[in-house]
Amino acid sequence: xxxxxxxxxxxxxxxxxxxxxxxxxxxxxxxxxxxxxxxxxxxxxxxxxxxxxxxxxxxxxxxxxxxxxxxxxxxxxxxxxxxxxxxxxxxxxxxxxxxxxxxxxxxxxxxxxxxxxxxxxxxxxxxxxxxxxxxxxxxxxxxxxxxxxxxxxxxxxxxxxxxxxxxxxxxxxxxxxxxxxxxxxxxxxxxxxxxxxxxxxxxxxxxxxxxxxxxxxxxxxxxxxxxxxxxxxxxxxxxxxxxxxxxxxxxxxxxxxxxxxxxxxxxxxxxxxxxxxxxxxxxxxxxxxxxxxxxxxxxxxxx
Amino acid sequence: xxxxxxxxxxxxxxxxxxxxxxxxxxxxxxxxxxxxxxxxxxxxxxxxxxxxxxxxxxxxxxxxxxxxxxxxxxxxxxxxxxxxxxxxxxxxxxxxxxxxxxxxxxxxxxxxxxxxxxxxxxxxxxxxxxxxxxxxxxxxxxxxxxxxxxxxxxxxxxxxxxxxxxxxxxxxxxxxxxxxxxxxxxxxxxxxxxxxxxxxxxxxxxxxxxxxxxxxxxxxxxxxxxxxxxxxxxxxxxxxxxxxxx
Numbered sequence: 001x002x003x004x005x006x007x008x009x010x011x012x013x014x015x016x017x018x019x020x021x022x023x024x025x026x027x028x029x030x031x032x033x034x035x036x037x038x039x040x041x042x043x044x045x046x047x048x049x050x051x052x053x054x055x056x057x058x059x060x061x062x063x064x065x066x067x068x069x070x071x072x073x074x075x076x077x078x079x080x081x082x083x084x085x086x087x088x089x090x091x092x093x094x095x096x097x098x099x100x101x102x103x104x105x106x107x108x109x110x111x112x113x114x115x116x117x118x119x120x121x122x123x124x125x126x127x128x129x130x131x132x133x134x135x136x137x138x139x140x141x142x143x144x145x146x147x148x149x150x151x152x153x154x155x156x157x158x159x160x161x162x163x164x165x166x167x168x169x170x171x172x173x174x175x176x177x178x179x180x181x182x183x184x185x186x187x188x189x190x191x192x193x194x195x196x197x198x199x200x201x202x203x204x205x206x207x208x209x210x211x212x213x214x215x216x217x218x219x220x221x222x223x224x225x226x227x228x229x230x231x232x233x234x235x236x237x238x239x240x241x242x243x244x245x246x247x248x249x250x251x252x253x254x255x256x257x258x259x260x261x262x263x264x265x266x267x268x269x270x271x272x273x274x275x276x277x278x279x280x281x282x283x284x285x286x287x288x289x290x291x292x293x294x295x296x297x298x299x300x301x302x303x
Numbered sequence: 304x305x306x307x308x309x310x311x312x313x314x315x316x317x318x319x320x321x322x323x324x325x326x327x328x329x330x331x332x333x334x335x336x337x338x339x340x341x342x343x344x345x346x347x348x349x350x351x352x353x354x355x356x357x358x359x360x361x362x363x364x365x366x367x368x369x370x371x372x373x374x375x376x377x378x379x380x381x382x383x384x385x386x387x388x389x390x391x392x393x394x395x396x397x398x399x400x401x402x403x404x405x406x407x408x409x410x411x412x413x414x415x416x417x418x419x420x421x422x423x424x425x426x427x428x429x430x431x432x433x434x435x436x437x438x439x440x441x442x443x444x445x446x447x448x449x450x451x452x453x454x455x456x457x458x459x460x461x462x463x464x465x466x467x468x469x470x471x472x473x474x475x476x477x478x479x480x481x482x483x484x485x486x487x488x489x490x491x492x493x494x495x496x497x498x499x500x501x502x503x504x505x506x507x508x509x510x511x512x513x514x515x516x517x518x519x520x521x522x523x524x525x526x527x528x529x530x531x532x533x534x535x536x537x538x539x540x541x542x543x544x545x546x547x548x549x
Contacts, residue, residue, distance in 0.1 A: 051392055053391060053392065053546075073394065076392055076393055076394045077394050079392065080392075081389075081392035083385060083388060083389060083392075085385070087384045087385050087386060087389075088386055088389060089313075089314075089317055089381070089386055091317045091320045091321065092313065092317060096313055096316075099309065100306075100309050100310060100313055101393065103305050103306045103309045104306050104393045104394050104395045105393075105394060106394075127320075140389075143389070153392075
């Protein structure tokens with residue numbers, strides 16, 4: 001598969017704080033590649049190094065065959081960037097912004113197509129400041145994609161959007177991928193990573209924890225658990241059962257994590273059988289990226 | 304080049320969408336002239352009339368307001384809110400942004416200068432500049448000195464508020480100590496020296512002089528000082544240009 005981005009042993013420090021600690025990964029042409037992690041994990045720093053805005057301290061970074069910090073000018077013709085929480089001029093109309101940003105690029109602009117795809121017709125004469133968060137995100141997405149960039153960077157594109165607007169944003173991002181752009185996206189919404197991304201890199205504390213498809217990541221046993229409901233059981237009862245590593249309780253429903261789910265299930269059932277405790281809705285769950293993530297964080301704290 | 308023209312056009316349009324800045328830039332100086340005019344309008348001041356002295360100086364003051372507020376403070380705001388940062392990942396070069404804003408500032412200043420001159424002609428029988436080519440050249444030199452100067456000074460500010468505070472400080476200092484509002488002869492000797500340290504003093508000398516007394520060639524020192532300020536400011540402004548505060 002053709003590589004659009006390759007990162008080897010990337011490091012970056014701000015003063016005494018090491019924000020990125022030797023990360024390596026590749027992004028393939030035509031995929032939606034997610035970088036996920038909690039706030040302050042090093043996602044935005046990594047993204048900004050790829051965009052050429054920040055300079056790496058160490059390691060090798062190759063983006064579209066260019067060195068981002070040294071060949072920023074050439075790179076800027078070929079990439080599109082949607083920043084986290086930036087603004088355009090408050091009193092600029094949407095159509096003026098599209099027109100202005102089109103004039104920055106040499107080739108033809110796909111302004112009219114984007115107006116259609118993103119449904120911007122009704123807002124063309126609105127001032128940017130009068131738009132809601134969702135519309136602002138659409139406009140800045142349009143500004144980042146006017147020149148049909150080969151590579152599109154989106155930093156938290158669905159931050160602050162309601163669930164409906166978020167789903168719409170996803171389908172627009174998929175559409176841009178289908179047009180032929182490679183897309184790199186950061187997010188701390190695990191659901192977004194699961195549903196939108198073809199492959200995901202998990203970053204925590206400046207280190208890369210895993211890179212894979214969301215499906216493969218979820219096949220990782222660490223996120224699997226037993227889910228059930230019981231009115232009489234307590235967390236302490238469950239923690240002494242064979243093999244149990246962690247228990248989450250929310251009201252009467254439990255998530256039990258274990259090294260050996262089948263064995264633990266047997267022991268839970270016999271424990272409850274002996275004491276005549278009823279349990280309901282017993283399931284073997286695969287878990288979500290959220291669960292996997294929490295699992296990584298807990299492990300980190302334990303060590 | 305297309306991008307520079309587009310950006311300059313848009314920024315000019317957006318300037319007029321902000322009623323408050325339109326008032327301060329265009330009407331405030333006219334009101335001030337009218338106010339001072341109603342106090343001293345009928346008395347000749349030395350060899351010159353009220354309007355011959357006050358209109359050129361307020362045109363000079365308007366160069367200061369345009370450069371510090373229309374350019375400097377606005378760009379500081381763009382830096383704070385991420386407008387400049389968004390440009391950073393496009394092929395638009397930083398000098399083109401500064402060029403576009405300089406063009407916009409020049410257009411807005413030119414409108415305000417014409418307004419003041421017409422007001423002076425209608426109300427106080429002001430004549431057009433005696434050495435009009437010299438006056439135009441003097442205006443150009445003053446712009447070249449003040450725009451980069453203000454852009455550099457305001458770029459040191461962390462956010463819009465402090466940029467506006469710095470701008471107000473400079474404006475007020477120069478307004479009262481450069482001979483624009485109060486004749487320098489009325490001031491203590493110490494303040495007269497202070498005023499000569501302020502760039503607006505030379506702008507006003509140059510504008511009043513070419514408007515009433517002699518061609519720009521008579522004002523070599525003023526021209527030299529202003530061009531030096533301009534050159535040093537361009538170097539400093541481009542050396543310390545920042546896309547964002549991060």
